[in-house]
Amino acid sequence: MTLFEPIKVGTCQLQHRVVHAPLTRLRNTEDNIPTDLVAEYYSQRATEGGLLIAEATAVSSKTGGYPRIPGVFTKEQQEGWSKVIQGVHGKGGYIFSQLWHGGRAGSSLFLENNLAPFAPSPIAIRGDNQFTNTRYEVPREATQDDIKDFIQQYITAAKNAIDAGFDGVEIHAANGYLIHQFISSSSNKRTDIYGGSIKNRARFVLELTEAVVNAIGAERTAIRFSPWGGSHLDVDDDTPYETYSHILKKLDPKLAYVHFVEPRDDFLRIPDLENSLDPFRKVWKDNPFITAGGYTTRPETISAVSQETGNLVAIGRAFTSNPDLVYRLKNDLPLSKHQRDYFYTTDAIGYTDYQPYDKNANP
Template sequence: MTTLFDRYQLGDLTLPNRVVMAPMTRARAAADGLATPSMATYYAQRATAGLIVTEGVQPSLIGQSNPGTPGLHTDEQVESWRPVTAAVHANGGRLFAQLMHGGRVSHPDTNGLQPIGPSAVPAAGEVFTPTGPQPAPMPRALETAEVPEHAQSYAEAGRRAVEAGFDGVELHGANGYLISQFLSSNANLRTDRYGGSVANRIRFAVEAVSATIDAIGAARTGIRLSPGATFWGVEETDVPELYTALLTELARLEPAYVHLEATTDEETLLDLRRAWPGTLIVNPVLPMGPKQAGRDDADHWLALGAELISFGRGFIANPDLVERLRNGHPIAPVDEATYYQGGDAGYLTYPAYQYTA
């Protein structure tokens, strides 16, 4: 029987266990989207994970969604990431950069640019800006001729990620951001080759993955998806058909993995497991939902056929989460007030488990 602590071969990487650190925004980057020494320490502290996936990293300036997030679209950003990847590797870890294009989930106060999206439909709710939450602005609908350059931005950022020392990249196709917006049936109202039918709505995701694989190789490219999720107001009216079609197309490209969030019912997720022949990472509970993933959730999905299990919040307060899961030690609670406040408090200040005599 497969356990959470068995080795797994992911492309050229030998993972010492099947625990994945899920991507989580922490808003600690320096000005101009630069990674920092504190970020190097943060990720290196968690290097016992089988695989770390970083916070969302913008592949272009217009792709920046939130203030305080890092980028991979300038030479200076590449240089700033080198100490981060070196620190993780020095501690024996493996690190993928999550490439996150916010699309319509952005604001001119954050990056100086009007957000773009598949259609002129604003996101629901308020977006984060340097001066606090503001209503999501109206995005500019991309012209058909512009769409490929945004798919290509993931590939360019992928090249920069490898140059910076990352082991690979994960395209953020989930949670209402740009790829998810194209998949959506209410954020995407296009009538060209990128909208309307399921075959057209999956096209942007497939082109982004294909371009990235062409740039850095299939073994270094993964994608995260959130079937049926409603983050930022996106809707998908045909979840099983949409994601089965997408996974069928992605299977031809043979990326390193698909990373599914538990954002739909288990029966649908199991159907998608059957539709996907490659490595599957499952985030076993709803991200940012009421429950935090634990050992039982991981064991459940390993038994259902997932190869790897991702944990989000557990890694924030438990840099030694793998060891705590292995030994049955208590999982320390996280201070939600420190998620995005900046600084090292609530970032580097969580200790490893303290043994008592």
């Protein structure tokens, strides 16, 4: 059964292909430091030879992100993550840090001097910011010097993550955030070398990834994309197949893995039944490929997709409510339902209080 066959991912020898997807859950301090509760959560879900991808983590104090997300830009944050990592490694697991910059999805409320957040172009997201209950702001258009600074922020964050003990980093280039905003034609209307053509819109992500690879090594570097997964933040691309195929062909083939969100992801949007990740799998066919999105509501497809493609499968909401998800999947046991009302609260309820399978309570 492919889902439970070993695979080498970067420097990590995995024993199965069930991956914990990156999940923002806001259990960190106001200073963006992972708490003991965060350490408990990841330790509960760690398995021998299993891979966990940590929640989106701010690369610097300049990201203007959300309240209580973690960071990796201070010593105290690194120390908080070290406790998390020790718990995962103690159970024989591996963990990657997901490096994140929100771009225009952030807010001036969380930026020094209340300056507007950055973006490739001064185009506001339509709608309201759920974390501020206000309209999204018109962002500042990043200069080329700003872009150089973004890249340096990622380099520093990647080094900090490795120093804290992470097994690698995943560059978050998906879900409508800064890098995705540069890639996508709807949010990038620049006329310089970082806008316009596919080659130019891909320039930032390729330069940034190369810089991180040079800093920590390709085998410790990975990246996440969502060609169709930015609509909730008003990010779409006119030519996703051409755009992301171009990027994949230019990436270092020695990356630990690439991670794609399925078009059929049913979180926050209508499932897409027309598009497919298959063209991207063909481009990246000889290297680890993680697929994510929609598996919580269709758990029966997890094994089937892995069997058909050989892919690793990242699972989010079901991993939240099933700390022993790997065991349940391997033994075809029923899954506990997640409680969405507790996703973005601050205590243990709906986070670390889910129980492993009990055969006496569930005969």
